[in-house]
Amino acid sequence: MPIPAPNLYPPFNIVRLSHVELIVTDLAKSRAFYVDMLGLQVTDEDSEAIYLRAMEERGHHCIVLRKGTEPRARDLGFKLFDDDDLDKAEAFFRAKGLPVDWVDRPFQSRSFRTRDPHGTPLEFYVKMDRLPPIHQQYALYRGVKPLRIDHFNCFSPNVDESVAFYNEIGFRVTEYTEDEESGHLWAAWTHRKGGVHDMAFTNGTGPRLHHTAFWVPTPLNIIDLLDLMSTTGWVDNIERGPGRHGISNAFFLYIRDPDGHRIEIYCSDYQTVDPDLEPIKWDLKDPQRQTLWGAPAPKSWFEEGSLFEGQEPVPAQLKAQPIIAP
Template identity: 75%
Template sequence: MPVPAPNLYPDFNTIRLSHVCLNVSDLAASKTFYTDILGLQVTDESETHVYLRAMEERGHHCVILQKSDLPGTVEVMGFKTFDEADLNKAETYFQSKGRPTSWVERPYQGRTLLTSDNMGIPLEFYHKMDRLPPIHQQYALYRGVKPLRIDHFNCFTPSVDESVAFYSDFGFRVTEYTEDEQSKHLWAAWMHRKGGVHDMAFTNGKGPRMHHVAFWVPTPLNIIDLLDLMATSGYVSNIERGPGRHGISNAFFLYILDPEGHRIEIYCSDYQTVDPDLEPIKWDLTDPQRQTLWGAPAPRSWFEHGTEFVGAETRESELKASPIIAP
C-alpha cells in the first residue's frame, strides 16, 4: 500500500508534540525515577500530580505524572498548534471525521481541545502554555541523562496504513517507513511536524497502545552515563534494550522502563527533515539493519509490551508479518 502524499495545507496547523500524561500508582517512586535518574525538572507538584520539563524547554511541562486507579496507562498525548484559531479549526476537523470533541480545563494551559484519533488514542491540542524562565545554562541543575526536550511518541496500532492515512490528512509527513513486501502493507511508519524524523510513529501490533515516549539528549555519552547510574542505583532490571543505533532515523538509542512499566527511549543523532518535498525512505521488514544498524536485536518484549490508553479499546493486528527478534 503506497504511503499517502503529504497534505502540505491541512485544515489546521500542528506545530509539534508537546506533552504526555502518564498514570502511576506510586507518585513518589515515579517522581524519583524521572528526576534523580532521568533528570527532568519539577515545575509543580501536588498530592496527585507532578509536572516536569526538560532542560531546553520553556513550556511548563512535557510530562505529567498522575496518581490514578488505572496505573500503567496513558491518559492523553498533547500537541501544540500554531495559533488560537487553529483550535477551532481542529474542533471542526475532528468532528468531520466522526471523532468526539470537548473543551477541557488543564492547569498551566490555555484553551485545550480533547479528542481522539481514528484508533481511539486520546489527543489534546492547545496553543498557550505557561512559559518558564530558561534553565538550559543552569548547569548545576543537570543530572541523570541530561534530557534536553521531549522528542516523539511511538504507538502500537492494529493498522499502520489507517493510522498513517489519518495523521497524514491533518499534516503529518512520513519520513521513513517499513513495508511488508508480501502483503504490501505498512508495518511501521515515522511521521513529523517539527522537522525531525518524527513527532509520532506507528508500529504494527495490538493497539492502540503507547510503545514509548522519547527524550532527546546531547550525546551518546549521556546514555552511557545513564546506564552506569541505573546499574548502580537499583534500576538495572529497568534497562530493556540498547544501547545501539537504529537504521531507521540513524538514532543512537536506549530503551528503559519506568517503575510503572511505561517505556522510555533516550535518543540522539537523527537528522533534519524540514523540506516539504523530502522523499520518505523505504525499508524492507526483513532488513536486519532496519531496526538495529548495529547492536543486539530487539528482545521479544520490545514488540509485545505497551501501555494502554484510558478509554481506548484494543484489538489485534491482522498483519502477522514479523521482523527479526532476539532469541
C-alpha cells in the first residue's frame, strides 16, 4: 500500500508531542528510577502524582507519574499552535465520531481528551505553565542527562490505517517498513517537529504504548547510564542495547521502569524539516532495518507493551514478522 502524500495543510496545527501520563504502582520506586537514576527534574509532586521535565524543556512537565493499582499508559499529549487550532481539533474529532471530553489539567490551559480510531488516548492543549530555563544549571545534570522528550512508539493492529489517519492531521512519514509479500505497512515513523518522529507505529496487538523516548546529548551519556544502572541495582531493567538503528540512524538503549513501562534513550537522528523530503523505505526482511549494529532485539521487545487505560487491544491484522538481526 503506497504511503499517502504529505498533508501540508491539515485541519489544525500540531506543533509537537508534549507529554505522557503513566500509571505506576509505587511512586517511591518510580521516583528512584526517573529522578535519581535517569535524571529528570521534579516540577511538582504530592502523594498521588509526580510531574517531571527534562533539562531543555520550559514547559511544566513532559511526563506525569500517577499512583494506581495496575500499570497503565494514559493520554499521549500534543501541543497545538493556538486556541483556534484547539477548537478546530475538537470539531475534527467530533466529525469523525470520536469522543471529545474537555478536562481540567493541572498546569495546562484548555485541554481535551479524545482517541484515535484504534482507541489510542490523546490529549490536546495550547498552553502549559512556563518554567525558568535550567539547561545551563549544570549542577542539576544527573543520570543520562535527558534533554527533552522525543517521541512515542505505539503498537497498532493496522499500521496502514494508523498512517492514513495521522497523515490526515498533518504527520509526515519519514521512514517506513513494507511487507513485500502483502504490500502492507509493518511500521512507520511520522513527525511534526522536524525530527524522524513524534509518533511511530509498529505492527502488533494494539493499541498499546511500545515506548516513550528521551533525547540525550551523546552516545557516551548512554554508556554512563549503563554503568550507573549496573552498579545501583537496575541492571535487570536493561532490555535492549546499546546499538544503532538502521531506521532513523539513532543510537539507542531500551530500559524498563519498575512497572515495565519501556523507555528509550535516544540520540543522533537527523533533520526532516523540508516538506518535500521523500520517506525512506525499508524491506521487512532487511536484517539491518531494526539494528544496524548491536545485539538482536529480545522477544519481549516485539511482544510487550503498556496497556492503555480503558482500551482493550486487538490482534494485529498483518501476520508478517521481521528478521531479527544476527
